[in-house]
Amino acid sequence: MTDTTDEPRPGMSRRRLLGWTGAGAALAGVGAVAGYSAADTDPPPDPSGGVVPFRDVHQAGIITPAQDRLHFVALDLTTVDRAAIVSLLRRWTTAAERMTAGAEAAPGGAVNRNPEAPPSDTGEALGLPASALTITFGIGGSLLDKLGIPRPPELADLPPFQLDTLDPALSGGDLCLQACANDPQVAVHAVRNLVRTGFGTTSVRWSQLGFGRTSSTSAAQQTHRNLFGFKDGTNNLKAEDTALLEEQVWVPPAQGPAWLTGGTYLVARRIRMHVETWDRTSLAEQESLTGRTKGEGAPIGQAREFDIPNLGPGSPIAEDAHIRLASAQNNGGARILRRGYNFVDGSDGLGHLNAGLFFLAFMQDPRRQFVPMQSQLARNDKMMEYIRHTGSAVFAVPPGLREGAYWGQSLLEG
Amino acid sequence: MTDTTDEPRPGMSRRRLLGWTGAGAALAGVGAVAGYSAADTDPPPDPSGGVVPFRDVHQAGIITPAQDRLHFVALDLTTVDRAAIVSLLRRWTTAAERMTAGAEAAPGGAVNRNPEAPPSDTGEALGLPASALTITFGIGGSLLDKLGIPRPPELADLPPFQLDTLDPALSGGDLCLQACANDPQVAVHAVRNLVRTGFGTTSVRWSQLGFGRTSSTSAAQQTHRNLFGFKDGTNNLKAEDTALLEEQVWVPPAQGPAWLTGGTYLVARRIRMHVETWDRTSLAEQESLTGRTKGEGAPIGQAREFDIPNLGPGSPIAEDAHIRLASAQNNGGARILRRGYNFVDGSDGLGHLNAGLFFLAFMQDPRRQFVPMQSQLARNDKMMEYIRHTGSAVFAVPPGLREGAYWGQSLLEG
Numbered sequence: 001m002t003d004t005t006d007e008p009r010p011g012m013s014r015r016r017l018l019g020w021t022g023a024g025a026a027l028a029g030v031g032a033v034a035g036y037s038a039a040d041t042d043p044p045p046d047p048s049g050g051v052v053p054f055r056d057v058h059q060a061g062i063i064t065p066a067q068d069r070l071h072f073v074a075l076d077l078t079t080v081d082r083a084a085i086v087s088l089l090r091r092w093t094t095a096a097e098r099m100t101a102g103a104e105a106a107p108g109g110a111v112n113r114n115p116e117a118p119p120s121d122t123g124e125a126l127g128l129p130a131s132a133l134t135i136t137f138g139i140g141g142s143l144l145d146k147l148g149i150p151r152p153p154e155l156a157d158l159p160p161f162q163l164d165t166l167d168p169a170l171s172g173g174d175l176c177l178q179a180c181a182n183d184p185q186v187a188v189h190a191v192r193n194l195v196r197t198g199f200g201t202t203s204v205r206w207s208q209l210g211f212g213r214t215s216s217t218s219a220a221q222q223t224h225r226n227l228f229g230f231k232d233g234t235n236n237l238k239a240e241d242t243a244l245l246e247e248q249v250w251v252p253p254a255q256g257p258a259w260l261t262g263g264t265y266l267v268a269r270r271i272r273m274h275v276e277t278w279d280r281t282s283l284a285e286q287e288s289l290t291g292r293t294k295g296e297g298a299p300i301g302q303a304r305e306f307d308i309p310n311l312g313p314g315s316p317i318a319e320d321a322h323i324r325l326a327s328a329q330n331n332g333g334a335r336i337l338r339r340g341y342n343f344v345d346g347s348d349g350l351g352h353l354n355a356g357l358f359f360l361a362f363m364q365d366p367r368r369q370f371v372p373m374q375s376q377l378a379r380n381d382k383m384m385e386y387i388r389h390t391g392s393a394v395f396a397v398p399p400g401l402r403e404g405a406y407w408g409q410s411l412l413e414g
Numbered sequence: 415m416t417d418t419t420d421e422p423r424p425g426m427s428r429r430r431l432l433g434w435t436g437a438g439a440a441l442a443g444v445g446a447v448a449g450y451s452a453a454d455t456d457p458p459p460d461p462s463g464g465v466v467p468f469r470d471v472h473q474a475g476i477i478t479p480a481q482d483r484l485h486f487v488a489l490d491l492t493t494v495d496r497a498a499i500v501s502l503l504r505r506w507t508t509a510a511e512r513m514t515a516g517a518e519a520a521p522g523g524a525v526n527r528n529p530e531a532p533p534s535d536t537g538e539a540l541g542l543p544a545s546a547l548t549i550t551f552g553i554g555g556s557l558l559d560k561l562g563i564p565r566p567p568e569l570a571d572l573p574p575f576q577l578d579t580l581d582p583a584l585s586g587g588d589l590c591l592q593a594c595a596n597d598p599q600v601a602v603h604a605v606r607n608l609v610r611t612g613f614g615t616t617s618v619r620w621s622q623l624g625f626g627r628t629s630s631t632s633a634a635q636q637t638h639r640n641l642f643g644f645k646d647g648t649n650n651l652k653a654e655d656t657a658l659l660e661e662q663v664w665v666p667p668a669q670g671p672a673w674l675t676g677g678t679y680l681v682a683r684r685i686r687m688h689v690e691t692w693d694r695t696s697l698a699e700q701e702s703l704t705g706r707t708k709g710e711g712a713p714i715g716q717a718r719e720f721d722i723p724n725l726g727p728g729s730p731i732a733e734d735a736h737i738r739l740a741s742a743q744n745n746g747g748a749r750i751l752r753r754g755y756n757f758v759d760g761s762d763g764l765g766h767l768n769a770g771l772f773f774l775a776f777m778q779d780p781r782r783q784f785v786p787m788q789s790q791l792a793r794n795d796k797m798m799e800y801i802r803h804t805g806s807a808v809f810a811v812p813p814g815l816r817e818g819a820y821w822g823q824s825l826l827e828g
Contacts, residue, residue: 071758110643111709114697115696118693119700121643122642122643123639124643184625185626185756188641188769195766199690205761206761207760207761209759209760211483211598211599212538212597212598225538225541225599227602229533275536276610282530283525283529283530283533284530293525294524295524344602345759346620347619347620349583351619352609352617353606353609355602
């Protein structure tokens with residue numbers, strides 16, 4: 001399946017698309033999985049191996065059923081030349097659209113016709129299916145600063161939180177790319193080819209791999225477990241919560257700026273988990289700190305995972321339980337759409353695994369949602385004895401692209 | 415599926431095995447995949463989601479069809495007390511056997527009956543299938559030194575090779591555990607629970623995650639691609655090559671020592687790949703350096719991946735092509751069983767991804783096989799312009815365990 005051809009044919013598998021040339025061509029209908037828009041009331045299809053449409057009302061990779069693997073990269077501009085940046089964003093969009101459809105990053109791909117030129121695709125995903133790849137694009141406040149564009153107030157840097165131990169080398173970034181797929185090789189291939197395309201205009205600031213998605217983003221998905229061994233994200237906002245998404249996730253026209261209407265904000269936090277200390281804690285204490293049982297994941301005092309927690313008078317859930325502190329009731333009704341992943345980044349040089357949770361959450365306004373919630377948790381959550389936030393970033397995530405548009409166009413030409 | 419029971423029943427799914435108690439009980443027949451021994455001539459079954467038998471003539475995880483994900487950890491002893499070490503090895507063996515069967519690390523598991531005690535399993539694999547988990551145990555020369563046991567000469571430290579840039583923090587180790595599975599959460603869970611069991615006796619020296627296995631170990635598997643975009647390990651030794659395995663991989667009785675008969679040696683090398691430089695190289699140069707075409711993976715001058723390379727007079731394969739330098743013909747007939755994985759460990763602080771290949775290879779005698787091969791490659795392989803070896807270790811890998819035996823028993827009680 002390594003032949004190249006420039007003529008796409010309906011139903012052809014991804015690697016027959018190697019030579020496919022249409023940057024702006026409609027991709028709906030390519031691949032096995034049909035698209036869905038935010039207005040659909042049916043649950044989105046499980047895209048385990050298929051193609052997730054690249055162009056839609058919102059960017060893919062937010063309410064798309066969370067894939068199992070992540071490669072996230074934050075990049076910095078190495079130039080402020082607008083033409084160079086626009087050129088890169090155009091090329092990125094073309095390459096990303098191709099790769100999410102299962103094609104190589106550029107026509108001709110890894111097996112280009114001119115052997116004297118470097119291959120236009122790095123090749124490690126040749127022969128692999130699209131694997132539900134999504135690539136989600138975000139813009140950091142520092143990019144706007146560099147280009148002299150006013151930041152929306154929602155894109156303010158996060159305030160320092162109690163117990164933060166942030167590493168600047170794992171924080172911030174002018175741009176981010178979140179690649180999710182059901183095969184890590186496909187996610188890594190996507191990031192690597194976009195990083196490569198960016199040479200001369202951007203450089204990698206930090207990068208994070210993740211596995212074992214925590215936080216389902218669709219009611220059709222089972223809840224996975226974090227590295228504390230607990231189901232994580234049971235009460236997450238989900239793709240099916242259309243009204244709540246409008247209220248909590250998508251930027252409404254009245255909020256502005258115009259280039260972000262229908263977009264959202266992404267808060268990324270690298271959370272190191274001191275699993276060794278946690279593992280010496282009794283089951284009773286673990287469950288009390290969490291507010292849920294370990295096996296079933298039921299709220300304390302209830303029987304099943306999706307039972308509603310009793311947070312009212314006489315509640316059996318501790319005052320400082322994580323689910324109470326993080327609850328909408330305790331945060332003025334604020335909710336977020338979480339999309340985190342577990343990670344193990346080798347060892348820490350002190351005899352321990354360098355393990356944790358890479359927290360990703362989408363929301364309408366970090367100042368109203370993440371900041372008060374995290375302030376509460378940092379002050380009162382006993383779970384903070386077992387974790388440290390070591391990386392942090394906020395990005396504005398523009399809305400989905402109409403046919404022919406490129407990432408950031410509404411910002412740079414708006 | 416979080417109930418616990420102490421009574422295993424035939425055909426029950428992994429998490430019904432939570433309370434299963436028999437450390438020495440026969441596991442053959444538990445799970446979906448039947449065992450195979452090295453003497454079988456049929457290809458081994460594909461264990462994509464099932465259970466790989468823990469006890470066999472050889473350890474699992476060597477000729478087992480290579481699973482897609484890896485978590486490898488090297489540990490150092492923090493004591494030389496023999497009783498403590500034996501106790502740990504007994505507990506490790508019991509826990510490893512349980513986990514490879516799809517059970518938790520210890521009876522009672524994450525949902526133990528005494529809530530005032532820490533859970534005996536960390537819980538993050540609750541509800542996940544066995545995922546073909548294998549855990550392979552190795553012994554470093556430094557462990558033998560510490561215990562005053564003579565090293566077999568094959569376990570000598572590797573000599574320095576040209577262009578080595580080894581990081582001591584990513585090299586060596588008294589012990590190693592190689593966990594392979596088709597779900598990274600299952601591999602990470604296994605390593606984490608064994609590391610936890612080792613507290614007080616061992617500490618983590620280094621740890622490496624991998625994905626996208628390169629090097630098939632069974633003729634039934636397709637060849638995967640490394641991060642240079644090339645198929646890797648086409649000509650690997652495979653489970654079906656029974657006679658070659660006896661000649662190149664398994665330690666024969668005449669070689670000794672007795673505790674290693676039927677075992678093997680493992681060479682681990684962390685190879686950073688400078689993918690950015692590679693990606694600026696022409697397709698022709700990439701193919702010439704490799705000695706194979708990028709798309710099909712055919713030897714230069716041939717049409718298909720598994721065609722025999724022409725390395726004789728008039729060969730179209732360059733004198734310094736990687737496949738020529740690494741070939742058995744060029745290395746006195748020496749071959750190795752490779753079982754490597756791709757990795758991306760975040761970024762390097764210089765604007766690049768920290769990516770590469772975690773090379774794992776099993777062989778009868780590193781001095782006869784890996785050392786001359788790597789000496790050739792380090793001196794003559796132009797691919798060395800694009801890679802650096804940053805970590806290195808050698809381990810003796812004892813044979814498989816009979817019923818009731820524990821890892822290292824033949825060494826410590828032999």
